[in-house]
Amino acid sequence: MTQVQSAYQEEQERLARSMDDIKSQLAGIGPRYTGDDFTEQMLDLQREERKRRLEVAFREPYFGRIDFEELPNGENKPLYIGKAGVAKQGSNELLVVDWRAPVASLFYSFTGGEDAAAYVAPEGEIEGFVHLKRNFMVRQGELVRMVDSYVRGKDEESVTDEFLLYRLGENKDNKLRDIVSTIQHEQDRIIRSERNKALFIQGVAGSGKTTVALHRLAFLLYQYADRVKAERMIIFAPNRMFLDYISGVLPELGVGDILQTTFVDWSLELLGHEVKLRSASDALSYWFEEHRSAEEMANAPGRIKGSLTFKEAIDTRIEELEQRLVPVIPFEPLPGLILKPELMKEWFETDYGDETLMKKRDRLVNRIRRWFESELKLRKVVDKKLRAKAQTKLNAFSKKIPSFTAPQLYASLFGGKQAVTVIPKAIASATAASLKNGQVEAEDLAPLVYIHLRLYGLQISSYDHIVIDEAQDYSPFQLEALRLCQKSPSMTVLGDLQQGIHAYAGIQSWTELIDLFTEEQTGFFELNRSYRSTMEIIEFANRILGAMGGGVKPAVPVFRSGDPVEVEQVTDKEWLSRIVSSVQEWQATGQFQTISVIGRTAEQCSELHEFLLSKGLDASLVQSKQPEYGGGLSVVPVYLSKGLEFDAVLIADAGADKYSENDAKLLYVGCTRALHKLKLLHRDSLTSLISKE
Numbered sequence: 001m002t003q004v005q006s007a008y009q010e011e012q013e014r015l016a017r018s019m020d021d022i023k024s025q026l027a028g029i030g031p032r033y034t035g036d037d038f039t040e041q042m043l044d045l046q047r048e049e050r051k052r053r054l055e056v057a058f059r060e061p062y063f064g065r066i067d068f069e070e071l072p073n074g075e076n077k078p079l080y081i082g083k084a085g086v087a088k089q090g091s092n093e094l095l096v097v098d099w100r101a102p103v104a105s106l107f108y109s110f111t112g113g114e115d116a117a118a119y120v121a122p123e124g125e126i127e128g129f130v131h132l133k134r135n136f137m138v139r140q141g142e143l144v145r146m147v148d149s150y151v152r153g154k155d156e157e158s159v160t161d162e163f164l165l166y167r168l169g170e171n172k173d174n175k176l177r178d179i180v181s182t183i184q185h186e187q188d189r190i191i192r193s194e195r196n197k198a199l200f201i202q203g204v205a206g207s208g209k210t211t212v213a214l215h216r217l218a219f220l221l222y223q224y225a226d227r228v229k230a231e232r233m234i235i236f237a238p239n240r241m242f243l244d245y246i247s248g249v250l251p252e253l254g255v256g257d258i259l260q261t262t263f264v265d266w267s268l269e270l271l272g273h274e275v276k277l278r279s280a281s282d283a284l285s286y287w288f289e290e291h292r293s294a295e296e297m298a299n300a301p302g303r304i305k306g307s308l309t310f311k312e313a314i315d316t317r318i319e320e321l322e323q324r325l326v327p328v329i330p331f332e333p334l335p336g337l338i339l340k341p342e343l344m345k346e347w348f349e350t351d352y353g354d355e356t357l358m359k360k361r362d363r364l365v366n367r368i369r370r371w372f373e374s375e376l377k378l379r380k381v382v383d384k385k386l387r388a389k390a391q392t393k394l395n396a397f398s399k400k401i402p403s404f405t406a407p408q409l410y411a412s413l414f415g416g417k418q419a420v421t422v423i424p425k426a427i428a429s430a431t432a433a434s435l436k437n438g439q440v441e442a443e444d445l446a447p448l449v450y451i452h453l454r455l456y457g458l459q460i461s462s463y464d465h466i467v468i469d470e471a472q473d474y475s476p477f478q479l480e481a482l483r484l485c486q487k488s489p490s491m492t493v494l495g496d497l498q499q500g501i502h503a504y505a506g507i508q509s510w511t512e513l514i515d516l517f518t519e520e521q522t523g524f525f526e527l528n529r530s531y532r533s534t535m536e537i538i539e540f541a542n543r544i545l546g547a548m549g550g551g552v553k554p555a556v557p558v559f560r561s562g563d564p565v566e567v568e569q570v571t572d573k574e575w576l577s578r579i580v581s582s583v584q585e586w587q588a589t590g591q592f593q594t595i596s597v598i599g600r601t602a603e604q605c606s607e608l609h610e611f612l613l614s615k616g617l618d619a620s621l622v623q624s625k626q627p628e629y630g631g632g633l634s635v636v637p638v639y640l641s642k643g644l645e646f647d648a649v650l651i652a653d654a655g656a657d658k659y660s661e662n663d664a665k666l667l668y669v670g671c672t673r674a675l676h677k678l679k680l681l682h683r684d685s686l687t688s689l690i691s692k693e
């Protein structure tokens, strides 16, 4: 038997022993407790959590092994790394080390070499020698593959990460998946970054940003179990369909209860649904159904209302209100009984200094009422008429201390003498008119939320961690509003400026967001390797990136080769039937689980969808309000395809009339959705974004 064969056999035996151990632990967990005893209920929850971990481990106990000899005088110990940590039955010895444990970081960070390696443990840096790094693939309890990517003392051949390539070559269904077994070093650094920072991640399309952010949440919950709670974490994603698409990752990582929402839904809820959003799809069709110039996008209402200049105008308004809130006249409920304005001012400023404005206001009103009641008692005022008169005066005086809702204050910024000057007149009057009907645009939500938080506070516990996906579409004002929901910044903010297709609302440079924090509060990472697509697709998409100019960094592919990208000119007459035949050819290969026909506009997609259906193809149409993404064959407007991925992508029409010089980001988004296969049809001459070499 060769050395490799015997190692394989040993691992097979160890796997069988581990599975037996896990099985027997599972069998030992009794039925659920259903009684009323609190301690028993708590113990039951712990047992359930243990059972969940054991079940995860039973499906695939581990995917990696690292043999580590701790310096100065530890022994060389094999550590098996898996999705869930498990101790041997009846002992503290670890059968499987949780991938999030400090020592497991070696598995991701170690890239070879004889020098000592190190990892950071709570007690400090631990140094040692790595003797072996081994990857496993376990399916249905069987060891199906084993590869050593490092053996100490052996000549190092450069083993490309076979496991990574295998994973990337797989087809995708309708859900994003976890990557614990193949996390790359540059991703691991982000996942394990310390908690108290606003981390900004600029990553090319397919570099794993969304995936990394979700793994980071799982890491934070493990590492800071005493300080970070799932129910106080929140993920902001661009739309509900995207939330559905990512919904499988966290449960697979054993993480539940995290609020996953869109900024719009969250804001409307926070505002108690006092305002309604004008149809979001109207805004999308305005910006995407027709060509819009870069200038129009840069000066759009969203850019102005999302700016810090607007925020400053609002801050000034709130400060002015605060200054004017306490009446400057005395309160005299009965002749000679006087409460001086100076005293009220003192109560307001010193006693409730840290409170939000409306809480301070309510406390002041209550305090005046208490003063009033105790003074009446002290003066033994029993005459009913006199008391009633005094009470009327109190009510009238309380009304002089104004209270407002966020929409009321917001509306005052756009009309009358108090209108702010930072908002151009036309935008201000349109906003004022909308607000009269209780309606707002998406860009009004950040200022409204900000005002609400300044007036009333969050009213729930502050968030331990906030994730913002597709953050290039956020305005500085949105981030300022979210900052008010935390005691100190702990955020993962990720995006790709090259995919910033919502330029009418988002940022043009990361500094617009990063500068909101101090240097110590922030971290910035770049991810340039793209894992989603084949080399051919990435190189093709890089040509579009090149067309954007401005020294944009190209995406670096992982060495995974596939079919060449096809670009095919068709006549008007052939066009629809060529779309159908391309899809049918792909379906016939049986190689692709998810296929997408990507169109330029919602209108075009709906026509294409009708046509595919009429030809007997089972296609679904993706629309802006859709709550779910179903996989299979779909027709998607390019601007809604962001964040998603498909085994094969057909860009329905890449003609110059569909993608002008200004649409590079849109086309880049469309092309980078493809994992294995990409084809572009065009009727008109090909868009110059591609034809230029």
Ligand SMILES: Nc1ncnc2c1ncn2[C@@H]1O[C@H](COP(=O)(O)OP(=O)(O)OP(=O)(O)O)[C@@H](O)[C@H]1O
Pocket (backbone or CB within 6 Å): 164, 167, 168, 177, 178, 179, 182, 183, 184, 187, 203, 204, 205, 206, 207, 208, 209, 210, 211, 212, 496, 499, 531, 532, 642, 643, 644, 645, 672
């Ligand atoms: N280390 C990895 N191992 C295996 N697969 C990976 C790894 N990193 C990323 N991927 C895969 O690459 C694809 C892209 O990941 P993800 O959607 O998180 O990237 P993204 O940067 O958010 O993309 P985009 O900005 O284009 O939406 C996913 O299929 C993901 O599973």
